[in-house]
Amino acid sequence: MRSPRLRLIAGLLLAPLLSGCFSSSGDDASSDSSGSGEGGRLGVALAFQPTENYSPYGSQDAFILSRLGVAEGLTRLDANGTAVPALAESWSSEQDGKSWLFTLRDAKFQDGSDVTAKAVASALTHAAQADPAPTAISGVQLTAEAVGDDQVKVTAADADPVLPLRLTNPSLAVFSPKAYGKDGKVSPVGTATGPFALTKITGDTAATLDRFDDYWGGRAQASGIDAKFVSDGTARANALRTGDVDIAEAVPVAQVASLDKDTAHEVNTARNTSLYLNTRTGVFKDAGLRAAAREAVDTSVIAKGVYEGYAEPAQGLYGPALTWASGKRIEPTGLAKAADPKGKSITIATYNDRPELPEAAQVLQQQLQKAGFKVKLEVRTYARLESDLLAGKFDAAVYSRNMMLDTGDPVTVLDGDYTCDGSNNLSFLCDKNVDKLVTTAQAETDPAKRQDAAMKAEAAILGTDAVIPLVHLKVVTGIGTSVKGAVLDPYEREFVGIGTRS
Missing domain, CATH: 3.10.105.10 (Dipeptide-binding Protein; Domain 3)
Structure with a gap:
């Protein structure tokens, strides 16, 4: 049984740490989890190429998977910097402060298999054993074990009051068992849990994503995403101006004046x-x-x-x-x-x-x-x-x-x-x-x-x-005028949501 004192500690620690809130362009479609309506495919230009073939343990790659709505973990950050439910619908800390028990929601992997406690514990164990370990758990000595079919016990070497916050890190995303190879590599293609499934990789220049209709959070409004990795900022801005993409990440300040005033959004x-x-x-x-x-x-x-x-x-x-x-x-x-x-x-x-x-x-x-x-x-x-x-x-x-x-x-x-x-x-x-x-x-x-x-x-x-x-x-995102619900995230973890559509 969790003590009243630990309940109070957990509640205080997960209180807001960042001012402001996520916003979306146009109407607030990003908050609509019903997936009502039907949008076409979204074209996006991201600033950073994958450096490790989309490995979730790559310093940039994990955040690419997060921004594109491919992968997620047990928890996520909300607008105020609070850990809120993702694959876990609730959690509590145990008496020693070292262990936390996470109760999973009903969810499926993009390969059709169920998200189980055993699969989640295995995914977190793989992350903890990565070399180097993800920054969020560096020195934590994290371990995970299944407790029945729908609970996972996650433990740190020492009392860790912010462990639910650590688990929001995209490098701790959960993938299905088939994602993990014997060589230690992780393939996120069709093995994650997010609203969009990675279906095709074109080297480090482009990726194709299709909507995952069985996403636990509701059906995404866009039917898919065509992502391009364009390191040149002027080229990203030009792609938005010409309509080659719908959304352009990190528009250079030198290019802002050349954009239509309704397409430049700062946060x-x-x-x-x-x-x-x-x-x-x-x-x-x-x-x-x-x-x-x-x-x-x-x-x-x-x-x-x-x-x-x-x-x-x-x-x-x-x-x-x-x-x-x-x-x-x-x-x-x-x-x-x-x-x-x-x-x-x-x-x-x-x-x-x-x-x-x-x-x-x-x-x-x-x-x-x-x-x-x-x-x-x-x-x-x-x-x-x-x-x-x-x-x-x-x-x-x-x-x-x-x-x-x-x-x-x-x-x-x-x-x-x-x-x-x-x-x-x-x-x-x-x-x-x-x-x-x-x-x-x-x-x-x-x-x-x-x-x-x-x-x-x-x-x-x-x-x-x-x-x-x-x-x-400040970061400036270029968003086409036809796009609704693009996410402006001060944490830069989210780029498109289930309500983003064109």
């Missing part, structure tokens, strides 16, 4: 663009040179000149979309004194899938050169950059990151991005004080205290100069 997000400095090897292993880089950067130039008003200078890691952060921010202490760069050479890497990033890198190049560095830029598509980025082959990286993308929890992203064992640690930061503060924050169960602890960890991270936050972003 505040928890996304930042930051300069990550490699603290493990090379020039920026020296704290004094990291401090020199920080002092050289003028973020207002990037906000005004590069983002043209669709961003504002960063105040830290947590931006204005997270209204609780502004009143809790702590100034970093112990900052190193800037050293003279003396012409030392550095390479800054970035990707052109988000076209503002190369422009931002060029501005940074000029600012850092003025400060005394010699700066080379390396620009690729993200698919061709990711492995080298994670291997630490560059001195610095200009990278765009949604601080709430992994779980909706303000602490989880700190663990993944800035601790010694973090799976997305682009700065390769390994600082005992940072790790201690993040661990302390992870243990907090009260939302306000958890936020306070996150801000203390943020201050410590910024004090190392491992990352230099540049701007907080």
Whole structure:
């Protein structure tokens, strides 16, 4: 039996963490789960190509599957950052705080088989054993076991009050048993549970999806989706203008003015663009040179000149979309004194899938050169950059990151991005004080205290100069005037819903 205290803790922890709400273009079709009406196929242009053949454990691929309505997990994030039912219709924590019992709803996989407790437990076990583990469960030591036919017990090594939030991460989506190969690979083609089934893959350039009529949440209004992966932002905008696609992701700010005013839709997000400095090897292993880089950067130039008003200078890691952060921010202490760069050479890497990033890198190049560095830029598509980025082959990286993308929890992203064992640690930061503060924050169960602890960890991270936050972003989505119910999601996990139609 779950104690009253644990019920209270769970309820508080899953309270809203993000201000604002999802919105949809046109009428609010995205909230209609009846699937009434009949729409044609939707053409969409996404900014990022799959990097690992649609593996749910790929850093981009899982979110592609989520945005296209292919895959889902036990829980999902609602508009306020709360974990709400998906494949699980309810859950409760057990006495020790380590285990949670999830009761499944009646649902089917896209291959026609039933969603069972055994299948779900197996899917979560595969995810937990992936190498590297999905960011949301890095260091959690998650295990899952079936309890009867319709319940799954999910356990962490330590008490974990935000485990339902972790399970919203697209990398923890559930697939049918036939999806999992003996070689460890996962095929999402026709094996997921979402309203659209992936039916055809054309390399890393396109994908075809058909409506899954047995979706537990109701029949989607669009009959299918024709997805194109177009890394060039101008090409995405052009595809929308010419009617080649109905929806274009991440329209470059330079292209917004050229769109019909009724087709450009903006939303505040928890996304930042930051300069990550490699603290493990090379020039920026020296704290004094990291401090020199920080002092050289003028973020207002990037906000005004590069983002043209669709961003504002960063105040830290947590931006204005997270209204609780502004009143809790702590100034970093112990900052190193800037050293003279003396012409030392550095390479800054970035990707052109988000076209503002190369422009931002060029501005940074000029600012850092003025400060005394010699700066080379390396620009690729993200698919061709990711492995080298994670291997630490560059001195610095200009990278765009949604601080709430992994779980909706303000602490989880700190663990993944800035601790010694973090799976997305682009700065390769390994600082005992940072790790201690993040661990302390992870243990907090009260939302306000958890936020306070996150801000203390943020201050410590910024004090190392491992990352230099540049701007907080708005995202512009191009949506054709005939489209109704396209989803504008501050978490950037959802792109089309069952009510999206053309």
